[in-house]
Amino acid sequence: MEIPKTAAEPMLWSGWGDPARAADLPEPIRGLLADLLGVRPPETTAVRLDEVRLPAPALPGQVLDELRGVVGPGHVRCDDEARIRRTRGRSTPDLLRLRAGDGSDAPDAVVLPGSHAEVLELLRICAAHRVAVVPFGGGTSVVGGLTPVREGFAGVVALDLARLNRLVAVDTESMVAELEPGLRAPQAEELLAARGLTLGHFPQSFEYATLGGFAAARSSGQASAGYGRFDDMVVGLTAATPRGTLELGRAPKSAAGPDLRQVVLGSEGAFGVITSLRLRVRPVPAARIYEGWRFPTFAEGAAALRRLAQDGPVPTVLRLSDETETMVGLAKPGEIGGAAAEGGCLVIAGYEGEAAEAAERRDRAAEALTGLGGTCLGPGPGDAWEHGRYSAPYLRDSLLAAGATVETLETAVFWSGLPRLYDAVRLALHGALGSPLVMCHISHVYATGASLYFTVVTAQSGDPLAQWAAAKRAANEAIVAAGGTISHHHGVGRDHREAYAAEIGELGVEVLRGIKERLDPAGVLNPGVLIP
Ligand SMILES: Cc1cc2nc3c(=O)[nH]c(=O)nc-3n(C[C@H](O)[C@H](O)[C@H](O)COP(=O)(O)OP(=O)(O)OC[C@H]3O[C@@H](n4cnc5c(N)ncnc54)[C@H](O)[C@@H]3O)c2cc1C
Numbered sequence: 001m002e003i004p005k006t007a008a009e010p011m012l013w014s015g016w017g018d019p020a021r022a023a024d025l026p027e028p029i030r031g032l033l034a035d036l037l038g039v040r041p042p043e044t045t046a047v048r049l050d051e052v053r054l055p056a057p058a059l060p061g062q063v064l065d066e067l068r069g070v071v072g073p074g075h076v077r078c079d080d081e082a083r084i085r086r087t088r089g090r091s092t093p094d095l096l097r098l099r100a101g102d103g104s105d106a107p108d109a110v111v112l113p114g115s116h117a118e119v120l121e122l123l124r125i126c127a128a129h130r131v132a133v134v135p136f137g138g139g140t141s142v143v144g145g146l147t148p149v150r151e152g153f154a155g156v157v158a159l160d161l162a163r164l165n166r167l168v169a170v171d172t173e174s175m176v177a178e179l180e181p182g183l184r185a186p187q188a189e190e191l192l193a194a195r196g197l198t199l200g201h202f203p204q205s206f207e208y209a210t211l212g213g214f215a216a217a218r219s220s221g222q223a224s225a226g227y228g229r230f231d232d233m234v235v236g237l238t239a240a241t242p243r244g245t246l247e248l249g250r251a252p253k254s255a256a257g258p259d260l261r262q263v264v265l266g267s268e269g270a271f272g273v274i275t276s277l278r279l280r281v282r283p284v285p286a287a288r289i290y291e292g293w294r295f296p297t298f299a300e301g302a303a304a305l306r307r308l309a310q311d312g313p314v315p316t317v318l319r320l321s322d323e324t325e326t327m328v329g330l331a332k333p334g335e336i337g338g339a340a341a342e343g344g345c346l347v348i349a350g351y352e353g354e355a356a357e358a359a360e361r362r363d364r365a366a367e368a369l370t371g372l373g374g375t376c377l378g379p380g381p382g383d384a385w386e387h388g389r390y391s392a393p394y395l396r397d398s399l400l401a402a403g404a405t406v407e408t409l410e411t412a413v414f415w416s417g418l419p420r421l422y423d424a425v426r427l428a429l430h431g432a433l434g435s436p437l438v439m440c441h442i443s444h445v446y447a448t449g450a451s452l453y454f455t456v457v458t459a460q461s462g463d464p465l466a467q468w469a470a471a472k473r474a475a476n477e478a479i480v481a482a483g484g485t486i487s488h489h490h491g492v493g494r495d496h497r498e499a500y501a502a503e504i505g506e507l508g509v510e511v512l513r514g515i516k517e518r519l520d521p522a523g524v525l526n527p528g529v530l531i532p
Contacts, residue, residue, distance in 0.1 A: 011139065011208055013049055013085055014098045015397035018207075025398045033404055037437060039459040042403045046099035052084050054103040059155035063129045067111050067157070070121045075112040075163070082110045086134075086158035089141030090205075090393075091495075092407040093465055095400060105147050107134060107158035114163045116275040119240040122159065123273070127242040127522040132156045134526055135269035137213030138184060140205040142408070143493030145217060145268050149528030161212050164275060167191040174252075176235055177281045181212025181274045197281040200227030200316075200352075203489075207390055212274045218266040220451070220489035222389060224444045225309070226316025226352060227282065229489070231265045236278035239264050239271070241519040246272060263515060268491055269526040271519045285352035289362050290317065292381025293347040293374040298322040299419065301345040302442060302450070304372035306415050309445040313361045313368070317350030318445050322422075325439035325455070347374065348385045392455075399457065405464050406457045409472065411479045412488035414449040421482035425454055428478035432471040433458045444488065451488035492530045501532035 012019045025033075033039035057078055068076045077083075083106040088094040097105075113119045126133045132153040134146055148156055161182035168178040170192075177197065179188055185199075185206045192198055201221040203209060209219070214230040215237065221227065236249025248261045264271060295301035301320040308314060326346040349365060351358040366376060399406045413421045426438050436458035444451040454475070461467040476499050479486060486492070486499035501509050509532050516523070516531055 011085070012397070013081075014046055015095060015400075016090060016393035021394055022397060023394055025395075025402050030402060033399075033402060033457075033459075037404065037435070037457065037459045039402060039404045042401075042460060044100070046401065047101035049081065049084060052080070052087075052098065052101050052103040054080060054083060054106045055108075055150075057108045057155075059108040059131065059157070060129070063125065063131060063154065064109060066125045066129075067109065067122060070118050070125070071111060071113050075114070077110040077112075078108065083107055083158075086110050086136050086139060086146070086160060089139055089144065089146045089493075091142040091144070092396070092400070092405060093468060094142075094144075094147075095397075096405075096464055096468075099400065105150075106156075108155040110136075110158045110160050112160050112163050116238060116240055116245070119159070119273050119275055120245065122157075123240060123242045123524075126157060126524050127520075130154050130522060131524060132527050133269075133273075133524050134158050135212070135216065135273045136160045137181065137210035137216070138205065138208040140209045140213065141217065141491070141493055143217075143487070143490050144495045145491055145493035145526075145529055147494050147528070148526050153524070153527065159273060161210065161273070161275075164212075168276065170195055170197070170281070172197075175281050176278050178276060178278050179211055180276060181210060181215070183211050185209055185211070185214075192281060193284055196284050198284045199233060199279060200282055201230050201233065202389070204390060204392065211277055211279070215265055215274050215277055216268050217491035218489060220444050222319070222443070223317045223350070223352065225314055225318045226350075229444075231262075233280045234261060234265060234277060235280055237261060237264055237274055238276040239274050241272035242522060242524065243519055246519075249278060266491065268493060268530045270516060270530040271525065273525075285316075285354075285358070287355040287358040288350065288352050288386075289358055289379070290348065290350040290382030290386050291362075291379050292377035292385070293349060293369055294344045294377055295320070295347060295372075295374050296344050298345050298422070298440075300373050301347055302415075302418060304347070304369055304374055305442055305445050305450065307372055308365060308368060309450070310447045311368075313364045314445075315349040315361070315365055316352040317348060319348050319441050319443055321346045321441040322439065324437065325441055328437070328439060346377075346381060348382055350382060350386075403460050404457055405460050405468055406455065407468060407472075408453060408455045409475055410443070410451060410453045410488050410490055411484035411486065412444070412449055412451040413482065413484040417483045418450060418452070421479065421484045422452060424478040424482045425452070425475050428474040429454070429456055429471055432474040433467070436471075452484075494529055497530065497532045500530075 087106040132148045136158045164180035164182040166180045170177045203221045218231045220229040239246040351362045396406050439455045442450045443453040486496045492500045
């Protein structure tokens with residue numbers, strides 16, 4: 001029987017993306033890293049796939065037989081490669097562990113269900129045998145969302161949803177499409193584009209992440225100003241739980257009690273497995289206009305973004321890099337750096353829609369931005385950003401290999417608290433890491449506040465995992481103390497549970513635990529993830 005191609009298959013197993021697109025660092029950048037940050041080549045190089053150390057498979061044969069009985073033998077995989085490819089997610093610590101050959105969090109088996117009914121049956125079997133189940137979408141979690149606790153369980157199964165990959169139905173009158181969760185974003189966009197439709201959800205992980213993962217982790221795409229966050233797009237969903245099916249969202253808006261969709265959105269596989277999504281769709285835009293603006297300082301740029309977010313017109317894409325990020329131009333060093341050669345801070349503003357509407361919105365926004373102290377740089381930086389928008393993760397692999405640690409973290413805060421939070425996180429990272437390069441941009445804007453996204457580059461110490469853990473702890477503390485949320489769009493996973501508990505308080509944690517106990521009494525769904 002032919003093994004199905006899964007979403008995880010083409011990804012570089014120990015890094016990011018399509019191996020054919022891996023790019024070596026140009027020599028001048030190596031020189032800069034060495035001179036500015038003291039980056040030295042690491043003493044050890046990454047292991048080969050066949051050198052990764054895996055735990056001995058733990059699942060009893062009887063359980064494997066039962067799982068095979070549900071999905072068919074070809075859809076239960078226990079080979080090393082299948083297990084390694086579903087080990088953890090794609091945070092920098094995840095990659096550092098894999099590169100060092102640590103496969104200790106690998107699942108014992110990878111199971112690929114083909115329907116909601118099969119997922120229900122698999123959950124029943126796993127609950128009966130106390131087997132931990134990790135719903136697996138694109139595997140791009142950066143918060144430990146795919147790293148379950150093993151202790152106390154008979155084994156761990158990765159439930160790879162890649163076979164649930166259909167566009168089920170489109171209601172063009174209501175502009176709602178029903179899609180399955182295992183669709184990767186490009187596949188979903190391709191299916192919708194054939195009907196002239198789009199979701200408008202373009203996170204940096206677009207190439208590999210799935211719709212189910214977007215819903216389960218409350219993702220937010222780069223065009224969120226225009227299309228909204230992913231959770232805003234979900235008008236209805238179906239989830240399989242060990243206790244049965246949750247069918248939620250039957251009308252565009254409802255006053256029928258609390259909105260239970262919100263219990264599943266952001267639940268990171270701990271309450272159930274999302275098997276179907278009804279999503280608001282939009283027409284594919286006829287026009288896309290992206291351009292760059294320069295503001296003298298981050299504070300002036302942030303004030304301008306706030307004015308647009310509050311008074312309009314609101315661009316579809318709106319982001320502001322701080323001085324350091326503008327200078328480095330991480331995504332496209334040559335072009336963005338060149339455009340911003342005079343210093344200051346780069347804004348990318350994009351407008352999508354009908355040609356006349358997009359152009360008219362652009363003109364009104366341009367007038368506002370000029371009035372707020374901005375200088376238009378034309379389409380050059382906008383186009384460069386658009387073309388490089390998915391490249392940065394490839395650069396991370398090269399930086400890791402060169403001996404640098406590069407990682408990101410994000411939060412959101414009300415406008416009034418933004419300057420304090422911005423300073424506090426940078427201070428915390430500098431305190432923890434000595435002299436790192438800390439870059440930041442405002443990545444998502446709202447009338448009431450914005451999301452700040454930090455990128456950190458530093459020389460790897462002898463123990464880069466411990467080095468980053470200390471820096472991340474310091475940054476988290478700074479975020480919490482400055483009134484930000486522990487995550488605007490990456491989620492909680494294993495990494496943010498403590499801070500999440502602080503954010504929702506003791507009673508909030510009790511409510512979460514109550515929901516978990518009711519939906520998953522055996523506690524097999526993604527144990528250790530999300531629930532403090
Ligand atoms: C380089 C890079 C760039 C990124 N950029 C962005 C960005 O711009 N915006 C953004 O929002 N995020 C970003 N992320 C984070 C990540 O891509 C998102 O969290 C995304 O939503 C995860 O989708 P996935 O399909 O890969 O899910 P996975 O990583 O496979 O899973 C994420 C969590 O959801 C659970 N899950 C997955 N599918 C289901 C399901 N069907 N039912 C129930 N639970 C499920 C998993 O168990 C896990 O806890 C980025 C990550 C990387 C590595």
